[in-house]
Amino acid sequence: DLVFPSMSYRTGPYAAGGIPFADGYADYFTMLNARDGGIGGVMTSVPECETAYNTEKGVECYESLKGGGGLVYQPLSTGITYQLIPKTTVDDIPMHTMGYGRTSAKNGEVFTHTFNYPANYWDGASGAINYLLAENGGDLNGKKISLVYHNSAYGKEPIRTLTDLAAKHGFEFTEVPVDHPGQEQKSQWLQIRRDKPDYVIMYGWGVMNQVAIQEAVNIRFPMENFIGVWWSGSENDVLAAGAGANGYKALTFHGVGKDFPVFADIQTHVVDAGKAAGAGDQIGTVLYNRGLYAAMLAAEAAKTAQEIHGVAQINASQMRDGMAALEITEEKMAALGLPNFGPSFKVSCDNHGGDGMVGVTQWDATAKTWTLISDFAETDKELIDGLIAEDSAAYAAENNITPECK
Amino acid sequence: MKDNAESYVTTDGRTIGPVVMEMKNITLRFGGVEAIKDISFDIREGEIRAIIGPNGAGKSSMLNVISGFYVPQEGEVWYKGARRPPMKPYEVAQQGIARTFQNIALFEGMSVLDNVMTGRLTHMKTGMLSQMIWRGAAEREEVANREVAERIIDFLEIQAIRKTPVARLPYGLKKRVELARALAAEPSILLLDEPMAGMNVEEKEDMSRFILDVNDEFGTTIALIEHDMGVVMDLSDRVVVMDYGKKIGDGTPHEVRNNQAVIDAYLGVAHDEEDAT
Amino acid sequence: MNEQLAFTIEVFANGLMAGVLYALVALGFVLIYKASGIFNYAQGVMALFAAMTLVGIQNGQVPFAHLINAMFGLDVHKFGWTVHSFVAILLTVAVMVVLAWAVQRFVFRHLVGQEPIILFMATIGLAYFLEGVADLMWGSELKALDVCAAPGACLPQGMNMWLEGTTYEALGYGFFIDNLDIVASIIAAILVVGLVMFAQYTKQGRAMRAVADDHQAALSVGVSLNFIWILVWSLAGFVALVAGIMWGAKSGVQFSLSLIALKALPVLMLGGFTSIPGAIVGGLIIGVGEKLFEFLIGAPFLGGATENWFAYMLALLFLVFRPQGLFGEKIIERV
Amino acid sequence: MLDAQPAQVQVENLLEVNNIEVIYNSVILVLKGVSLNVPKGGITALLGGNGAGKTTTLKAISGLLASERGEVTKGTIKYRGQSIAAQDPAETVKKGVVQVMEGRHCFEHLTIEENLMTGAYTRRDGKGAVAADLEMVYNYFPRLRERRKSQAGYTSGGEQQMCAVGRALMSRPETILLDEPSMGLAPQLVEQIFNIVKEINEKEGVTFLLAEQNTNVALRFAHYGYILESGRVVMDGPAKDLRENQDVKEFYLGMSDEGRKSFRDVRSYRRRKRWLS
Amino acid sequence: MFYREAGDFSTTYPQDQQTFPIKFDRYRYYVVLFIAIFVVPFLLNDYWVNSLLLPFLIYAIAALGLNILVGYCGQVSLGTGGFMAVGAYSCYKFMTGVDIWWGGELLFRLPEFNIFFSVIMGGVMTALVGVLFGLPSLRIKGFYLAVATLAAQFFLVWLFNRVSWFYNYSASGQISAPERDLFGILITGPSTTPWAAYLFCLFFTIICALIARNLTRGASGRKWMAIRDMDIAAEIIGVNPLRAKLTAFMVSSFFIGISGALFFSVYLGAVEVGEAFGIQKSFLVLFMVIIGGLGSIFGSFAGAAFLVLLPVVLKVVGVDWLGWPTDIVAHLQLVIVGLLIIVFLIAEPHGIAQLWRVAKEKLRLWPFPH
Ligand SMILES: Nc1ncnc2c1ncn2[C@@H]1O[C@H](COP(=O)(O)OP(=O)(O)OP(=O)(O)O)[C@@H](O)[C@H]1O
Ligand SMILES: Nc1ncnc2c1ncn2[C@@H]1O[C@H](COP(=O)(O)OP(=O)(O)OP(=O)(O)O)[C@@H](O)[C@H]1O
Ligand SMILES: [Mg+2]
Numbered sequence A: 001d002l003v004f005p006s007m008s009y010r011t012g013p014y015a016a017g018g019i020p021f022a023d024g025y026a027d028y029f030t031m032l033n034a035r036d037g038g039i040g041g042v043m044t045s046v047p048e049c050e051t052a053y054n055t056e057k058g059v060e061c062y063e064s065l066k067g068g069g070g071l072v073y074q075p076l077s078t079g080i081t082y083q084l085i086p087k088t089t090v091d092d093i094p095m096h097t098m099g100y101g102r103t104s105a106k107n108g109e110v111f112t113h114t115f116n117y118p119a120n121y122w123d124g125a126s127g128a129i130n131y132l133l134a135e136n137g138g139d140l141n142g143k144k145i146s147l148v149y150h151n152s153a154y155g156k157e158p159i160r161t162l163t164d165l166a167a168k169h170g171f172e173f174t175e176v177p178v179d180h181p182g183q184e185q186k187s188q189w190l191q192i193r194r195d196k197p198d199y200v201i202m203y204g205w206g207v208m209n210q211v212a213i214q215e216a217v218n219i220r221f222p223m224e225n226f227i228g229v230w231w232s233g234s235e236n237d238v239l240a241a242g243a244g245a246n247g248y249k250a251l252t253f254h255g256v257g258k259d260f261p262v263f264a265d266i267q268t269h270v271v272d273a274g275k276a277a278g279a280g281d282q283i284g285t286v287l288y289n290r291g292l293y294a295a296m297l298a299a300e301a302a303k304t305a306q307e308i309h310g311v312a313q314i315n316a317s318q319m320r321d322g323m324a325a326l327e328i329t330e331e332k333m334a335a336l337g338l339p340n341f342g343p344s345f346k347v348s349c350d351n352h353g354g355d356g357m358v359g360v361t362q363w364d365a366t367a368k369t370w371t372l373i374s375d376f377a378e379t380d381k382e383l384i385d386g387l388i389a390e391d392s393a394a395y396a397a398e399n400n401i402t403p404e405c406k
Numbered sequence B: 001m002k003d004n005a006e007s008y009v010t011t012d013g014r015t016i017g018p019v020v021m022e023m024k025n026i027t028l029r030f031g032g033v034e035a036i037k038d039i040s041f042d043i044r045e046g047e048i049r050a051i052i053g054p055n056g057a058g059k060s061s062m063l064n065v066i067s068g069f070y071v072p073q074e075g076e077v078w079y080k081g082a083r084r085p086p087m088k089p090y091e092v093a094q095q096g097i098a099r100t101f102q103n104i105a106l107f108e109g110m111s112v113l114d115n116v117m118t119g120r121l122t123h124m125k126t127g128m129l130s131q132m133i134w135r136g137a138a139e140r141e142e143v144a145n146r147e148v149a150e151r152i153i154d155f156l157e158i159q160a161i162r163k164t165p166v167a168r169l170p171y172g173l174k175k176r177v178e179l180a181r182a183l184a185a186e187p188s189i190l191l192l193d194e195p196m197a198g199m200n201v202e203e204k205e206d207m208s209r210f211i212l213d214v215n216d217e218f219g220t221t222i223a224l225i226e227h228d229m230g231v232v233m234d235l236s237d238r239v240v241v242m243d244y245g246k247k248i249g250d251g252t253p254h255e256v257r258n259n260q261a262v263i264d265a266y267l268g269v270a271h272d273e274e275d276a277t
Numbered sequence C: 001m002n003e004q005l006a007f008t009i010e011v012f013a014n015g016l017m018a019g020v021l022y023a024l025v026a027l028g029f030v031l032i033y034k035a036s037g038i039f040n041y042a043q044g045v046m047a048l049f050a051a052m053t054l055v056g057i058q059n060g061q062v063p064f065a066h067l068i069n070a071m072f073g074l075d076v077h078k079f080g081w082t083v084h085s086f087v088a089i090l091l092t093v094a095v096m097v098v099l100a101w102a103v104q105r106f107v108f109r110h111l112v113g114q115e116p117i118i119l120f121m122a123t124i125g126l127a128y129f130l131e132g133v134a135d136l137m138w139g140s141e142l143k144a145l146d147v148c149a150a151p152g153a154c155l156p157q158g159m160n161m162w163l164e165g166t167t168y169e170a171l172g173y174g175f176f177i178d179n180l181d182i183v184a185s186i187i188a189a190i191l192v193v194g195l196v197m198f199a200q201y202t203k204q205g206r207a208m209r210a211v212a213d214d215h216q217a218a219l220s221v222g223v224s225l226n227f228i229w230i231l232v233w234s235l236a237g238f239v240a241l242v243a244g245i246m247w248g249a250k251s252g253v254q255f256s257l258s259l260i261a262l263k264a265l266p267v268l269m270l271g272g273f274t275s276i277p278g279a280i281v282g283g284l285i286i287g288v289g290e291k292l293f294e295f296l297i298g299a300p301f302l303g304g305a306t307e308n309w310f311a312y313m314l315a316l317l318f319l320v321f322r323p324q325g326l327f328g329e330k331i332i333e334r335v
Numbered sequence D: 001m002l003d004a005q006p007a008q009v010q011v012e013n014l015l016e017v018n019n020i021e022v023i024y025n026s027v028i029l030v031l032k033g034v035s036l037n038v039p040k041g042g043i044t045a046l047l048g049g050n051g052a053g054k055t056t057t058l059k060a061i062s063g064l065l066a067s068e069r070g071e072v073t074k075g076t077i078k079y080r081g082q083s084i085a086a087q088d089p090a091e092t093v094k095k096g097v098v099q100v101m102e103g104r105h106c107f108e109h110l111t112i113e114e115n116l117m118t119g120a121y122t123r124r125d126g127k128g129a130v131a132a133d134l135e136m137v138y139n140y141f142p143r144l145r146e147r148r149k150s151q152a153g154y155t156s157g158g159e160q161q162m163c164a165v166g167r168a169l170m171s172r173p174e175t176i177l178l179d180e181p182s183m184g185l186a187p188q189l190v191e192q193i194f195n196i197v198k199e200i201n202e203k204e205g206v207t208f209l210l211a212e213q214n215t216n217v218a219l220r221f222a223h224y225g226y227i228l229e230s231g232r233v234v235m236d237g238p239a240k241d242l243r244e245n246q247d248v249k250e251f252y253l254g255m256s257d258e259g260r261k262s263f264r265d266v267r268s269y270r271r272r273k274r275w276l277s
Numbered sequence E: 001m002f003y004r005e006a007g008d009f010s011t012t013y014p015q016d017q018q019t020f021p022i023k024f025d026r027y028r029y030y031v032v033l034f035i036a037i038f039v040v041p042f043l044l045n046d047y048w049v050n051s052l053l054l055p056f057l058i059y060a061i062a063a064l065g066l067n068i069l070v071g072y073c074g075q076v077s078l079g080t081g082g083f084m085a086v087g088a089y090s091c092y093k094f095m096t097g098v099d100i101w102w103g104g105e106l107l108f109r110l111p112e113f114n115i116f117f118s119v120i121m122g123g124v125m126t127a128l129v130g131v132l133f134g135l136p137s138l139r140i141k142g143f144y145l146a147v148a149t150l151a152a153q154f155f156l157v158w159l160f161n162r163v164s165w166f167y168n169y170s171a172s173g174q175i176s177a178p179e180r181d182l183f184g185i186l187i188t189g190p191s192t193t194p195w196a197a198y199l200f201c202l203f204f205t206i207i208c209a210l211i212a213r214n215l216t217r218g219a220s221g222r223k224w225m226a227i228r229d230m231d232i233a234a235e236i237i238g239v240n241p242l243r244a245k246l247t248a249f250m251v252s253s254f255f256i257g258i259s260g261a262l263f264f265s266v267y268l269g270a271v272e273v274g275e276a277f278g279i280q281k282s283f284l285v286l287f288m289v290i291i292g293g294l295g296s297i298f299g300s301f302a303g304a305a306f307l308v309l310l311p312v313v314l315k316v317v318g319v320d321w322l323g324w325p326t327d328i329v330a331h332l333q334l335v336i337v338g339l340l341i342i343v344f345l346i347a348e349p350h351g352i353a354q355l356w357r358v359a360k361e362k363l364r365l366w367p368f369p370h
């Protein structure tokens, strides 16, 4: 078997986000097994382990799944990622942190076993600014932009990028932290009501998203000017606020909705066969699609690895090579039944982050759907690469790593 | 009355020393309630001093004043010839004043032995560091104090329950353990608040014997609150009588018993026949 | 009107409103503490459980569907009907009463006379249990909560336009107050008045306080601990439901709802564990205090997100001067 | 003086305890087969030294044992012929049996008056009757009237004892189990409390089962007595007979042939004579 | 019959005072120690160490510490998570060299401490912070104090999150333990061998247990217990309440700090304060203490074992053996843990330790019940 462990969190404070992702991840592999007979003729399996988004449980999961010969880990939590970066390196197992985790892991010379393609937090920040630039005819001078963020390592990620971008584009940037869990955000939103920023960017997670959007509705902050990162852009986050949330925007690095051929396959091979993961009611939601996308990328990387090494039953080390040589093109996606589902990108041994293309989606509260309103667009590479080089160099120095392409 | 500074010998041959503790014009109020009203009396070294009075007269409050738990609004406490400055209760205890409580105040979560050992705490001085290491100073001190505690346990005949958690003990034994704990401190003044409540005659006899022996052997000064007139009259050298916070009598048991005010307020008439020997 | 002043007043007013919401949660704690000396760790989870049950009933969800499906290979999810909010609330209250009975019957009846910390621990066990049951019963995904008297007449949310309009005309600055908060305040006021009357003027109220003081003695005069506890836990369950609705309307119903308990603790501490009015006053002080601090000092000088600890620090400060909280019963220290 | 009541030969037994065994914490065996009968309208005394098992017996009857992690493992307890063993204490109170617990157990935070009012919790006979009884209790214990607005936690030991007894009276019970009612009370009050007991017993026909250490008074007021030692009944009989019994005299009444001895003269600790075990 | 103490007589007080006065217990204790030190290290793999043993040992230290405070001294604290964070961050700073700045200039930088002393310093700094937050305990009691300690919890977490000096200005706000060795054997970092990490933690656990035992059987322990059982009476018989409480806070925080330091450096290797040392941690350790048994050294171990092992066992049974979906198992796990806590409490309110004691009492009498 090709083992793709799923470190899911279907309980705890973030269960609402964890469930669809885990379902999507599992369903895709179930479909591959049923439709294609696995990958390259080898069946896949997806052992699941519940982390409850808790670091210690995550470590326990990693250790217990390790025995099963997992090919690639998706820790799904920044905390767990930090745990596993050194561990996976030593164990020679690759890890994929898609749109979360340690941003500077993009530097494959330092972080040999961690991949964060197709986009990372800093791409998110830059993508949002780029989008706003486009909206404002390329000029943000004198505008005010606030960042509402989860007061944790994750939420603080974009600050440095945004500060630099503010200097570059001449907008005024303010930070508004929200403490975990973020059930009560009156002060923060009164502050925003007073400051009257032109745009608000949000890096939130869990209940903080719902409350923030609700409070934004309450103070009548125009939803079109409110952009969340991809972890603040699922149905969960907007549904509670009802009609008021109409027009809210969120970044993304993959397609939304069910309008892709692959969903027909999932319907026939998975749902109708009664093999859907979880309750089976999440198909087509943003986070489900993200799980599916992660699974697709993992499967493609496995295929690449099979090609490189010429064996069907690859191991984790070979999987890493596959990931490092992964290339996603329009044609490939179309062939998979996912045309234009995500940006096309190419991973290399020194670039583990892909090309950092980011799109924007918008919420339609009446139809209760997200729609992609911009293409997957470039981010400010120059600036981000500088930051990444700096941060990864610090990590390398701290841990006596000589950056090299392995 | 003899002069304060003078010692004298009682009829049964015990020496009563000079005054060690003197309460001067103590007044204690709780909000509107005046629990003690301008009371003065003294305690001599080596004597057994009883405090009696009806319920709510302020006896326990007086003991609490002595042990520093209540701070009187007015009045002074003189100890060993000097005015005692305001003090925390534990400082009073460290001066050698130990006591028992009316509503048993044992440490319910600990064994009898441990309770008695807490009485020794004022004597234990090793630092935390050597306690951590245990071997050496701490152990030596522990053993030395344990010996004292065991002596007291023997003395009060509670060997059999040494390791029993006090919560399981019946009321009477708890009182005895409390006495043991107070004695373990080897105090110079021992304050007893109704030590014999809830005991039958036989047990009271035992208890009396203990009290007398402590007084005899160690020369411990004892202040005693008790409602059993037989005990009070037999044991005490002098008696203070309180009523509604006021002192209504002070003197030898014989004097007090024949004091009309005391009879009216406290003893009642019905009692005489029973107590008559 | 001076802008800074206007903002400050606005923050103040919103602090009061937030305080009321905290107080709603704190009330449940107070009830149980007052009646049994139990510090009910499970109060937050009860709010979650109540809210989940309410939504589940409203939407006609099949309880334990996921478990049933997994065990018997079925595929049931919904009954296919929806229940009117009002009926659903009544049914939920009934569920909470059953819960109260079960708690009493299977837990606290066996723990009469134990120390407070042990009872506290039992409520922790209860919290785990309830959380698990709630998830198994209704699933752990996010659910939107709407309480509507009639279609279109739901719990109001969002800025009160009338207030904004009038203040704008009168003062030149339109104040922001959330409609939901206004509703919550009215409900809280009704609850508090009712509960105070109950505790102060009925014999059950007196018995409740007696039980908190001494289980055994209460038993010995014939107070039925069982009855008192069922009564009080039911009341607390009801209060939890109200809190669950108010908070759930804002953030949707999911696990984090149980964490609102953490916002209630400083309120409880400041108002006094045993005082019903204390919960409200404490809530107001904490609400205003933390909001003003964040607004005036926290955000400008300390980098923000100070509310969580500041609420506790503020309460701590009060406690140093009044160890039993503002309205709590004086701790009796006697020998 | 009281045992002179006409021979109660054919009285109905209200409470029958038959051969009960009680175990605490499922390991400590405390009562080893205790049987007793409490006749309707009588005053029955339960005597015995510290730790004999009096409190345990009373708690077994009232059902309070469960909350102490104790358990009646053998035997039956019947009230009016119905088994009340292991019953919810509140039920037992409804049946008319109320216990006054040893060591007062007042509700500290409630005022004296509220304490008394909780006593009336189970009553259904209207506000007026309760108010009248409150007045009655205040008349029995004027001290309580003075302190009615104080929190019970802040009253003196004796005041709390009065409060506990008063509280039991407030429930208008048919049977009262009194555990050491005289503990910590001033002598006239002891007498008074027993007089009240007698009065209520005679006027209202309330039945009493009282555990007492003050054997002397108890046997004067009771009709029948049981003597308990280490968990067994070692002797029982009409109070008069017990008072005349040599052993009882010596061990429980503190009288030898020459009459009552001074506590000071007890020179050695006496080994208790045991009837059994 | 199975469990005998007949024939065991103490003839001296030290003998009577020792940790295991009964021979049977003493031998069993030696055997356990022997196995733990000389046998277990040879049988280890990553899974056992990282998922079970390290958390068990480290939580046991924290539980010991909290037990001193709650179980022995009666001061309920919910600040454990915050105090562990102090331990972890102090350890980190000392590991990487404490830098002192003044007015934007680096005044000096301490040399990097050896990992052993870094952990100790974690304990020491936490002890100081603990004393500071223990001060209100003189006036505030019971659950009020418990809630008040949450102030420490929230404040400390906020502080470590906010002040970047604590995490050496790293971009992510996480701290990660660099590789450090002791006598050339790696203790921290990903390449550490399981047995080295295990023995390192075991050493601290044993030392802490010994210290806890020595303190609690002597004068300090009695002072604490006296304060716990009745603080007023304790004061009147001569215990200085402030000192007793503060020493309890100090010792307790010292242990908790050590455990926090180990938790970060040896066990996880990288932590983020809010996640690793949040309020849940405070509750978790408190649960361990109460379930294990308040006022019992053995109880701290039992409680830690219970709460570390139980979820894993349930998971293994549910997911691996029965093959149920993970979320149902996770939910059932909550239900079962909750039920077990309640059942335990009803069976024996004083925790596993007391259950064990009663069991021994019964065994001693077996086969005759009384
Ligand atoms: N802390 C306090 N606050 C308020 N009132 C108090 C306090 N302590 C004692 N009192 C009151 O002071 C009076 C004297 O109480 P105290 O306990 O000294 O009486 P006592 O002489 O010991 O009586 P007893 O024989 O019943 O024990 C009582 O009326 C009591 O209610
Ligand atoms: N909760 C308990 N757990 C264990 N043993 C207990 C418990 N309560 C009482 N005992 C034991 O039961 C025996 C009888 O106690 P009980 O309290 O009934 O005595 P008593 O006759 O009322 O004594 P006293 O006159 O001193 O009140 C004692 O040996 C005591 O140690
Ligand atoms: Mg008194």
Ligand SMILES: [Mg+2]
Pocket (backbone or CB within 6 Å): B170, B171, D054, D055, D056, D102, D179
């Ligand atoms: Mg008794």
